[in-house]
C-alpha cells in the first residue's frame with residue numbers, strides 16, 4: 001500500500017462536485033433534428049465513405065485495422081469474451097450515446113455512477129486513511145466486490161481495478177502447490193493465507209494467546225500482576241515488534257516539496273494516532289472533541305473487551321474510565337487534515353534531537369530505532385511531523401498522567417498501550433472480539449459491509465509478503481507485453497503532449513523537458529529479486545500450520561521490515577497499488593495494474609490497449625495534469641469543442657454555448673479524449689511492429705479496440721463522475737470524421753453534420 005501521505009494530491013485535485021447535466025430528455029429534439037439535418041445526412045455518409053476508402057490504401061495498419069481477425073481462444077480470452085457478450089459495442093446503438101448508460105440500455109445510469117464513486121479509497125494515503133480506519137481496515141469493502149459474479153444473464157461488468165487485483169492475488173495464494181517449482185517464500189505466503197482462512201482455529205483457543213502475550217510483556221494493572229514495566233521500553237517494543245502506535249503514528253514517505261525537484265529521499269513521518277472513536281471538529285472554535293454521544297458505547301466496548309479477557313465485570317469500571325479519559329484528552333489536540341493544511345502544520349521538518357526537547361515525555365530515539373531496526377537512526381536525523389502542536393500536547397499530557405497516577409498504581413498509560421495492542425491483534429483473535437468491535441463501529445454509523453474473510457486474508461498476506469506477491473504477479477501476469485504497452489503508451493503520450501499549444505513560450509520547454517526526463521517503469525524493476533534472494537528475505541519466518549495468532553505476529557514483524565526497507569531504499573513495492581506514481585525521475589507503474597480482465601498477455605492487443613492502455617494513459621495524464629492545465633490551451637479549447645459537439649447532437653445546435661463546463665469537467669473531458677487518442681496511437685504503434693493480432697467475438701481490430709475502451713471507461717473508471725456525458729460519446733467524436741471507425745457512427749434517425757476537422761488531433765492522422 002502506498003504509505004505516502006496523499007496531502008499534495010488533495011491540494012492539486014480539489015474536485016468540485018456538481019449535479020450532472022442530465023442528458024436524458026433529449027427526445028423531444030429528435031424530430032427537430034431530423035428536419036434540420038436530414039439533408040446533410042447523405043453528404044456526411046458519402047464523405048466518410050470516400051475518406052475511409054482513401055485511407056485504406058496506405059500502410060499495414062490502415063490496410064488491416066478493419067479486417068476480421070483470427071479469434072483468440074486462450075482460456076483468458078474465453079473468459080474475457082463473456083465481458084463483451086453484452087451490448088458494450090458502441091456501434092450497435094449509434095443513436096444512444098446520450099442515453100446509453102454504459103451498457104444496460106439507459107436504465108442504470110445512476111447505478112453505474114454510484115458504483116464508481118466508492119473507489120476513492122484506493123488512492124488514499126496514510127493521512128487520509130487514518131480517519132476512516134478506526135475499524136482497523138477490517139470493514140472497508142463495498143458491496144460491488146462480487147457484482148461481476150451475478151450470473152443472471154445480464155451484462156457482465158468489469159470489477160473495479162482494486163477488486164480485480166485482490167482476486168488475482170487470491171488465485172495466486174490458492175493455486176495448488178506445484179511440487180518443486182514453488183519457492184520456499186511462496187510456500188510461506190500460501191501457508192499464511194491458509195491459516196488465515198481457517199476460521200475455526202482461533203475459536204478453539206479464545207483469548208488465551210493474547211493473555212499469554214500480555215504476560216510476556218509484564219502484565220497490566222487491569223488484572224492484578226502488572227510488573228510496573230517502563231513506559232518507554234514498552235512503547236518501543238510495541239512500535240518495533242507489533243506495528244502498534246498508541247500515541248502517535250509513524251510511517252515512511254517523501255516530502256512533496258522535494259519531490260517536485262526530482263528528489264526521492266524518504267523520511268520518517270510522525271502523525272496523530274488513530275483513535276478508536278469518532279472525533280468531532282468544531283469549525284467555529286477550531287477544536288476537536290470526542291463525539292459525546294459515542295462515549296457511552298465506547299465505554300461499553302471497553303468493558304466488553306475486558307470481560308472477553310476474563311476480567312470480572314465489577315472491576316472494569318475504573319480502568320475503562322481512565323482509558324476513555326486519557327484517549328479523549330489526547331484527541332482534543334488533534335485536527336482534521338484540511339485544518340492542518342490551512343495552518344501549514346504538515347511536513348514540519350525537525351531533527352529527532354529537537355523533537356526530544358519539544359516533546360520530552362517520549363524517548364524518540366529509542367522508539368524510532370526500534371521501529372526501523374536494523375537501520376541506524378540518529379539524533380541528527382530529520383523527521384517530518386504532521387501536527388507538532390498535537391505532539392507537544394501529547395507529551396505534556398503523558399507527563400501529567402505519569403505523575404498523577406504513579407502513586408496509585410493504576411498505570412493508565414500502560415493500559416492505553418495494551419488496548420492499542422489488542423486493537424492491532426483483533427484480526428488474529430477469536431471472532432467475539434471482532435464482532436464486538438464491529439458492533440461498536442455499526443453503532444457509530446459505519447454502514448460499510450463487513451469484508452469477506454478472503455479479502456481480509458489477502459490484505460494481511462500482502463502486508464507481510466508484498467515483495468513476493470509483486471514479484472509473482474510480475475512473473476505470471478506482466479511480462480514482455482506489459483513493458484511494450486508501457487513503452488507504447490508513454491511514447492504516444494509524449495507525442496500528444498508535444499503537440500499542445502501553450503500559453504507562453506517558456507512553459508513548454510520546462511514541461512516537455514520534465515516529461516522527456518521521466519522514465520516509466522514497472523514497480524518491481526528496482527526491486528527485482530531472484531528466487532534465492534526472495535527465500536532469503538523470508539528466511540526467518542517460520543509459520544505454524546495451526547497457530548494463526550503466532551503467524552499473525554510474524555506478519556507484523558515482516559511489516560516492520562518492510563517499513564525499514566522503504567526508509568533505506570526508498571523503493572515502494574506497491575503490492576496493492578493500481579495507479580502510477582512519480583518517484584524521483586521515475587514513473588512507477590505498479591504491477592497490480594496488469595491483471596485480468598484489464599490485461600492479459602494472451603489477450604488480443606486491441607483489447608489490452610483499448611482497456612489498460614487507455615486507463616494507463618488516463619492515469620498518466622492525471623499525474624501530469626497539474627502542470628499541463630495551467631500552461632496549455634488545449635484542455636479548454638478541445639473540451640469545449642467536444643462539449644459543443646455533444647450539445648449540437650443532443651440539444652440542437654441553437655443551444656450551443658448555453659451551458660458551459662466547470663473547469664474540472666473541462667479537464668476530465670480533455671483527459672478522457674486524449675487518453676482515447678493516446679491509447680489508439682499506442683495500439684497503432686504496436687501494430688506497426690507486429691502487424692498481426694487476434695480478436696474476440698469476430699470483431700475487427702479497431703472495433704474491438706473501441707469496444708474495449710467503451711467497456712472499461714463505463715465500468716471501471718474512477719473519474720467517471722467528472723464526465724458531463726457518457727464516455728461512449730468520445731468514440732462518436734473520434735468516429736465523426738476521422739474515418740477510423742469500422743462503420744460510421746451516425747445515427748440514421750437524426751442526420752448529423754460535423755465540421756470536418758472538428759475536435760481532431762493531428763496525432764491520429
Ligand SMILES: *[C@@H]1O[C@H](CO)[C@@H](O)[C@H](O)[C@H]1NC(C)=O
Nearest residue numbers: 215216217218219225227228
Ligand atoms: C518482572 O520484572 C522483573 C524485573 O524486571 C523480572 O525479573 C520478572 O521476570 C518480570 N516478571 C514478569 C512476569 O514479567
Ligand SMILES: *[C@@H]1O[C@H](CO)[C@@H](O)[C@H](O)[C@H]1NC(C)=O
Nearest residue numbers: 311312313314315316317318
Ligand atoms: C468484584 O466481585 C468479586 C466477587 O464477586 C469480589 O471479590 C471483588 O472484590 C469485587 N471487586 C470490586 C472492585 O468490587
Ligand SMILES: *[C@@H]1O[C@H](CO)[C@@H](O)[C@H](O)[C@H]1NC(C)=O
Nearest residue numbers: 231232360361362363398402
Ligand atoms: C521516556 O524517556 C524520555 C527520555 O529518556 C524521558 O524524558 C521520559 O521521562 C520517559 N517517559 C516516561 C513516561 O517515563
Ligand SMILES: *[C@@H]1O[C@H](CO)[C@@H](O)[C@H](O)[C@H]1NC(C)=O
Nearest residue numbers: 287332333393394396397400
Ligand atoms: C492540550 O490541548 C488541549 C486543546 O488545545 C488543551 O485543552 C489542553 O489543556 C492541552 N493539554 C495540555 C497538557 O497542555
Ligand SMILES: *[C@@H]1O[C@H](CO)[C@@H](O)[C@H](O)[C@H]1NC(C)=O
Nearest residue numbers: 304432433434435436437439
Ligand atoms: C453484536 O450485535 C448483534 C446484533 O445486535 C448481537 O446479536 C451480537 O450478540 C453482538 N455481538 C457481540 C459480540 O457483542
Ligand SMILES: *[C@@H]1O[C@H](CO)[C@@H](O)[C@H](O)[C@H]1NC(C)=O
Nearest residue numbers: 528529530531532533534536
Ligand atoms: C540471485 O542473486 C544473487 C545475488 O544477486 C546471486 O548471487 C545468485 O547467484 C542469484 N541466484 C540465482 C539462482 O540466480
Ligand SMILES: *[C@@H]1O[C@H](CO)[C@@H](O)[C@H](O)[C@H]1NC(C)=O
Nearest residue numbers: 027030094095747748749750
Ligand atoms: C429510429 O428510432 C426509433 C426509436 O427511436 C427506432 O425504433 C428506429 O429503428 C430508428 N430508425 C432507424 C433507421 O434507426
